Amino acid sequence: MKSIPLKNILRKLKSDPVLICAWILALLSMFAVRPDADYFSYIDFRSLGILWGLMIVIQGFRENSIFEKIGEKLLGKVTTGRQLAMVLILMCFFGSMLITNDVALITFVPFALMTLHSCRREDMMIPVIVLQTVAANLGSMLTPIGNPQNLYLYGLTGMGIGEFVLCMLPYSVAALVLLLIAAFFIKNGKSNLGERTDNYQVVKSFGSKKQVAVYSVLFILALLTVLRVMPWYTMAAMIFVVVAIMDGKILLRADYILLLTFIGFFVFTGNMGRIPEVSNFLQTVSEGREFLMGVVVSQFISNVPATLMLSGFVSDYKELLIGVNVGGLGTLIASMASLISFKAYSNDYKENRGKYILAFTFVNVVFLVALVVFKSCF
Secondary structure, three states, X not given: OOOOOHHHHHHHHHOOHHHHHHHHHHHHHHHHOOOOOOHHHHOOHHHHHHHHHHXXXXXXXXXXXXXXXXXXXXXXXXXXXXXXXXXXXXXHHHHHHHHOHHHXXXXXXXXXXXXXXXXXXXXXXXXXXXXXXXHHHHXXXXXXXXXXXXXXXXXXXXXXXXXXXXXXXXXXXXXXXXHHHHHOOOOOOOOEXXXXXXXXXXXXXXXXXXXXXXXXXXXXXXXXXXXXXXXXXXHHHHHHHHHHHHHHHHHHOOOHHHHHHHXXXXXXXXXXXXXXXXXXXXXXXXXXXXXXXXXXXXXXXXXXXXXXXXXXXXXXXXXXXXXHHHOOOOOOOOOOOHHHHHHXXXXXXXXXXXXXXXXXXXXXXXXXXXXXXXXXXX
């Protein structure tokens, strides 16, 4: 297993503003509440362990090009621009339910960029990538493993899987309907696709069938852990040992920045909860406004930190769950996963960054308003 240079690690740590913010808040809070044995009770080790395990397993699947291969199969029979757009968008919507919104975008946005370019349909590039991003952020809200905030709140509340899915199902169905409607507004959707260029090849090589089978078993173990059938530490140990033996480099590819960010916010919110004046104020502000607070706070610090900060001071966790998921819409940073799409697109089309941001903001605000109105009616 190759080691990662310390310089690269430090550069990555410095380049993540959310991580820096989390630990500045954590360190400042330590002046008010001196470090003691209670600090360990702040950290939700179960959520972190499950999140780490899922990251490793999904990275193993990505290493074997399994998602791109599935995408290629789905695109095999499309003939029009609208059909292509629908498939690319729905891959993100349904894929994010199992592989998280981040991984869905990391995988399927570059796939879409290459596919649209090869079919000579750059005119569809911005609307498709924007709708893929919205689809990943909204599809992921249906399951506990769809995104980090869901996994955390699922563990914190002790909800059953049926209760969780039923809570989010109306909003997922509404989001799917909105996505299908939006896809019909993509220009020139009825026109046929051009023949793919000769150099088109998304999947350079399919991985090992043996590894795919092993990662599938590990994924099932992770799901059993989410469902509270297996202890998280047993699952984490099994994944670590198996992956270390089979393909050790995958252990380095988990999003450790996100895990460190979680710990920073755990420390901050834990300390705030031990300061009576602050705790009482935040509880008063949040009481009965969990949904609204989740939406609003997410616009400024993104929905994962918003969840961690607000969860210690609210009583209606279902309202918070809905709020932070819907709150992933709106600004470019409302869901940090949205930055994945922006970076992928802007790397290839730097001159169109402004157009992308305008289209992204318009579509996200429309979806956000629609779901807030749906929530008020529902």
